[in-house]
Amino acid sequence: MKRHLISAADLTRDDAVLILDTAEEMARVADRPIKKLPTLRGRTVCNLFFEDSTRTRISFEAAEKRLSADVINFAAKGSSVSKGESLKDTAQTLEAMGVDAVVIRHSASGAPYRLANSGWIDAPVINAGDGTHQHPTQALLDAFTMRRRLIGPDAGLGQDLAGRRITLVGDVLHSRVARSNVDLLHTLGAEVTLVAPPTLVPVGVETWPCEVSYDLDSVLPKSDAVMMLRVQRERMNAAFFPTEREYSRRYGLDGDRMSRMPGHALVMHPGPMVRGMEITAEVADSDRCTVIEQVANGVSIRMAVLYLLLGGNEPAVTNPRTEEK
Amino acid sequence: MDANSSDAAVQLAARPVLEGPDIARMLTRIAHEIVERAKGADDVVLLGIPTRGVFLARRLAAKLEEITGRAVPVGSLDITMYRDDLRLGPARALARTEIPADGIEGRLVLLVDDVLFSGRTIRAALDALGDIGRPRAVQLAVLVDRGHRELPIRADYVGKNLPTSLREAVKVQLTEEDGRDAVLLGVKEANPAGGR
Numbered sequence: 001m002k003r004h005l006i007s008a009a010d011l012t013r014d015d016a017v018l019i020l021d022t023a024e025e026m027a028r029v030a031d032r033p034i035k036k037l038p039t040l041r042g043r044t045v046c047n048l049f050f051e052d053s054t055r056t057r058i059s060f061e062a063a064e065k066r067l068s069a070d071v072i073n074f075a076a077k078g079s080s081v082s083k084g085e086s087l088k089d090t091a092q093t094l095e096a097m098g099v100d101a102v103v104i105r106h107s108a109s110g111a112p113y114r115l116a117n118s119g120w121i122d123a124p125v126i127n128a129g130d131g132t133h134q135h136p137t138q139a140l141l142d143a144f145t146m147r148r149r150l151i152g153p154d155a156g157l158g159q160d161l162a163g164r165r166i167t168l169v170g171d172v173l174h175s176r177v178a179r180s181n182v183d184l185l186h187t188l189g190a191e192v193t194l195v196a197p198p199t200l201v202p203v204g205v206e207t208w209p210c211e212v213s214y215d216l217d218s219v220l221p222k223s224d225a226v227m228m229l230r231v232q233r234e235r236m237n238a239a240f241f242p243t244e245r246e247y248s249r250r251y252g253l254d255g256d257r258m259s260r261m262p263g264h265a266l267v268m269h270p271g272p273m274v275r276g277m278e279i280t281a282e283v284a285d286s287d288r289c290t291v292i293e294q295v296a297n298g299v300s301i302r303m304a305v306l307y308l309l310l311g312g313n314e315p316a317v318t319n320p321r322t323e324e325k
Numbered sequence: 326m327d328a329n330s331s332d333a334a335v336q337l338a339a340r341p342v343l344e345g346p347d348i349a350r351m352l353t354r355i356a357h358e359i360v361e362r363a364k365g366a367d368d369v370v371l372l373g374i375p376t377r378g379v380f381l382a383r384r385l386a387a388k389l390e391e392i393t394g395r396a397v398p399v400g401s402l403d404i405t406m407y408r409d410d411l412r413l414g415p416a417r418a419l420a421r422t423e424i425p426a427d428g429i430e431g432r433l434v435l436l437v438d439d440v441l442f443s444g445r446t447i448r449a450a451l452d453a454l455g456d457i458g459r460p461r462a463v464q465l466a467v468l469v470d471r472g473h474r475e476l477p478i479r480a481d482y483v484g485k486n487l488p489t490s491l492r493e494a495v496k497v498q499l500t501e502e503d504g505r506d507a508v509l510l511g512v513k514e515a516n517p518a519g520g521r
Contacts, residue, residue, distance in 0.1 A: 018418060025403070025419040034456040039406040307406070311416035 001315040004116040004125045005305060008136040008180040013160060013187050014318040020144050021157050022304035023297070029066060030300070039311055040069035043100040048090070049128070050076040050106040055271055055295060056128050056138075060103050063302035069310075072099065087111060091120040099123050101310055109133035109176075124309050132174050132235065138270055139180035141301040143188055145294050146225050149266050162189030167219050169251055170229035170278050173200045174236070177270045178229055182210050193219050197251065199240040216251055220261050227268040228253055228278045248277055255282040266290050339496060339511030343485060348468065348506045351484035352381070355466055356388035358482055363433055368461065370429050371399040374438040374450055375420035380501040381468060382437040398425035402436070402457075407449035424457055434460040435481075439497040441467040444478035469508055471495050 001015045011019070029035055045064045049057055057073070064071045074090075081090060087106075094102060101124045104112045109131030116125040129135040147156040150164060166185050172178045172194050185192045192210035194201065205212055213219050220226065231247065241247045253267060261267075267279075267289040275281050283289060308316040343351075360366045366389055373382030379401040386399040403420040411417070436450050447465060454463060466482035471489045487510070489495060494513040500506055 022419050025421065028422060032457055036456065037406045038452070039411065308416045311406070311411055312414050313412050314415045316416035316418065 001308060001318065003309070003315055004112075004127075005136050005309065006113050006116055006125065006127045007134045008139045008184040008187070009134075011136070011184065011187060012318065013189070016140070016143070016184060016187055017158060017160055018316060018318050019140055019301065019304050019308060020147055022308060023140075023144050023300040024148075024153060024157060026066075026303040026307070027153075027297070027300040029303075030296070036066055036068060038068050039307055040064070040067040042070075043310055044070045044072060044098065045101045045103060045306070045310075046072040046074055046094050046099045047128075048074045048094070048102055048104045050081065050104070050111070051129070053105050053129070055298070056105060056135075059295070059298040060128060060137075060302050062299045063306055066299070067303055067306055069100075069306070072097075087115065088118070088120050091115055091118075095121040095123070101126065101306070103128050105129045107131055124315075126305060126309070129176055131176065133176050133179065134183075135176040135180045135270075136184070137298070137302055137305060138177050139184040140305070141294055141298040142177075142181055142227065142268060142270070143184055144297050144301050145268065145290050146190075146266065148297070149290065149293075150224055150264070160188040160190075161185060164190045164224045165193070165222055166190050167193045167195055167223040167226045168229060169195045169216060169226060169253070171200050171231045171240075172196045172205075172229065173202045173240070174232040175229045181227065182208050186210065193223075195219055195251065197241050197247070216253075217257070217260070220257060223261060223265055225266040225268055226253065226261060227270070228273075229270070230272065230274055231277055244277060252278050252280065253283050254280040255286075258283050258286065258288065261288075268294060271295070339494075339509035341507045342487065342510045343469075343508035345500075345506035348484070348508070351468065352384050353388055355482045355484060356385055356392055359385075359389065359435065359466070360392050362481075366393055366397065366433075367395070368432045369397055369435055370425055370427075370432045370460075371397060371435050371437055372402040372424075372429075372450075372454075373399070374436060374446060375401055375403050376502060377497050377499050378436075378438040380499045381439060381466075385435075385437060385466065398427060400425045402450055402453055404446060404449040404453050407452045409445055409449065422453075429454070429458040429460045431459070431461050434463045436463065436465045437467070438465070439468050439499075440495050441465070441470045441478075441480050441483075442473060442495075444474045444476035447478050448476050468497055469495055 002010050047060055061071055103126045105128040112125050112127040112130050127134055151159055168178050182192050186209035194210055194212045195216050269291045273279055273284055363369055371382040371386050373379035382399050386397045389397045400423040401421055403422045405417050405419050464481040467480045468484040469487050470480055470483045471487050494511050496509040498505055498507045
């Protein structure tokens, strides 16, 4: 594995499967009376959040604490950043304090990459979502949820998602979750289809390892999992569709559409959901919807990533065959 | 577990010191000792330390069932995240921890491993147990005790005491993992990582 986790595309198939397998063991810690492991004792992890986030920040914090790391939370609001400090100065401050890893969320695409490759700090950098670029731990927890549900927690060990058909629906243009998922699911052998109104399909999508469709109803019956993406109003600077009602009629998932999916197929959502927009309450509350499970799995996945990057004196080594190149 | 770090090195000039039938006899003897000392072994839980300790624990459980006529709970306890040498190498892959459904609370937990060497694995296992529950007592069964303890730890049940030098490597092979049962003694190659 690489030292930093910036993009889902950084992971080889073996890296990704190792993370999923490790997360499976981490998930068992949640069932114990003492939900704590001593593994990262004495290591300091800084959560550097330049953009609002509840679930990702809490999830990382829970994962860090379960592994006994010391946690420093840094939110841009009310910090020196609001006084005009640059990313470089913030990074060097953290370096001087002896931080062993940085988890960063930033509204600018590429900020984690810059932090990892600029030489400002020595610590491994984990991307917790940057702009419309990448959100690798979200893609990992989604793949983990799919593997657990479609193959099984024990049967899935060592397995990838070869041949599974995954459909991502909605605001692909603004979605870092979609980008990370396309990269990771492709690496794991799944067939990915994006469904979105033409205005919300990014330029250059033809170079991505996936199919694109504008018609949700034709794709649903052939899907093993359907992931609904949130319509990101806060990033929209133009009218991408006429009305919300028209959007939800064509691209929203309601009970009627769900009934046309195969019996085993899951409904996923990275959260936060906008009920009535991309997903109806009926679907969101059904037992085929894995939203809550995804949150629980997020802690296990982040524990696995932190352990594999920080547990030893260097990142975990997967199959030498893939390391040689 | 530490004793058999590099498989390739061991295979160079390894000679078998124990064969399949020896191992089977030892496990039978240990099972009888357990029943005798634990007065019927009704509250015994066997926890094997991956990889080979788990197979030994399962074999012991089968023998105990033969003797007592009762099923003995058996599980596995991965100690990777409790190791004291984690920072000396790349992060290691985890193995399965499987605690039997009835738990270990108030039970007699019998840890099972293949080779007892520095004692550090057992120290880690004791720490791991502490996070899972509070057993009535913890005991240790090993197939081979090769000496060179670095911590005040001893085994309650030993298959064979095998005096070794630190330059030697002990390797346990079990059918479930290696295709045959044997204990091999060979000369350790210089370990570049500086580990044990």
